[in-house]
Amino acid sequence: MSLTAQLDLLRQAVDQARQAIVDDGGRPGDHLEVVVEDDNSAAHYFTADLPGYRGWRWCAVVATAGEGDDVTVSEVVLLPGDGALLAPAWVPWSERIAAGDLGPGDQLAAEPGDPRLVPNQIDNGDEAALGDLELGLGRRRVLSPEGRDETAQRWYDGEYGPDSAMAQAAKNRCETCGFYLPLAGALRHSFGACANEYAADGHVVSAEYGCGAHSDVVAKAPSSAPQFDPFDDGVLEVFATAD
Numbered sequence: 001m002s003l004t005a006q007l008d009l010l011r012q013a014v015d016q017a018r019q020a021i022v023d024d025g026g027r028p029g030d031h032l033e034v035v036v037e038d039d040n041s042a043a044h045y046f047t048a049d050l051p052g053y054r055g056w057r058w059c060a061v062v063a064t065a066g067e068g069d070d071v072t073v074s075e076v077v078l079l080p081g082d083g084a085l086l087a088p089a090w091v092p093w094s095e096r097i098a099a100g101d102l103g104p105g106d107q108l109a110a111e112p113g114d115p116r117l118v119p120n121q122i123d124n125g126d127e128a129a130l131g132d133l134e135l136g137l138g139r140r141r142v143l144s145p146e147g148r149d150e151t152a153q154r155w156y157d158g159e160y161g162p163d164s165a166m167a168q169a170a171k172n173r174c175e176t177c178g179f180y181l182p183l184a185g186a187l188r189h190s191f192g193a194c195a196n197e198y199a200a201d202g203h204v205v206s207a208e209y210g211c212g213a214h215s216d217v218v219a220k221a222p223s224s225a226p227q228f229d230p231f232d233d234g235v236l237e238v239f240a241t242a243d
């Protein structure tokens with residue numbers, strides 16, 4: 001049998017493909033197309049009217065070993081066609097998780113190769129942040145230079161950075177404030193904690209952040225403007241009355 005005749009045999013096996021789908025529990029609709037896969041196989045596609053599978057198609061692959069051999073069915077599958085309704089691409093949890101997702105009792109382990117951390121045996125260029133701990137002792141992992149830079153940029157761009165509305169409206173910067181507690185280590189010149197309970201208390205603030213509760217802010221002296229004159233309700237105003 002010539003190759004052309006063999007391929008014709010595969011193309012003509014529409015009923016055989018349809019029956020294979022029915023035998024598999026499917027209900028194939030119209031025959032859509034046949035795609036020759038190679039010299040020995042072809043895939044027949046049929047419409048599939050299945051609830052929840054809009055645009056999907058039944059596919060039955062038929063094959064023959066060659067001259068004199070019967071056409072047989074290799075597999076039956078349901079495949080998405082153009083514009084088929086598909087589930088969203090799967091995203092690993094480590095990429096889905098966002099800041100603020102961590103709740104009480106949750107466990108969130110940093111990935112073994114997390115670039116924000118390096119083993120403590122490695123010099124991370126921030127001796128001061130290691131404190132009295134010797135290299136290789138104490139904390140098993142410390143911030144890597146990359147993790148430190150990423151953190152600094154996030155804090156700088158965040159709510160307590162110089163571009164926030166509060167900082168933009170403030171005259172004084174945290175770096176000159178008595179409530180400002182500089183961090184230790186490589187970030188000490190750029191960030192600190194605010195110790196003012198009426199301001200950003202307990203938050204890491206940029207040295208370039210600022211607010212109206214800066215320790216140098218002086219209370220305004222009472223204004224002498226008429227609208228602020230005290231009202232003395234002890235003064236009696238006497239009016240003459242007509243008898």
Ligand code: SF4
Binds near residue numbers: 172173177209211214
């Ligand atoms: S009180 Fe205001 S200016 Fe002072 S450290 Fe806190 S946030 Fe900065």
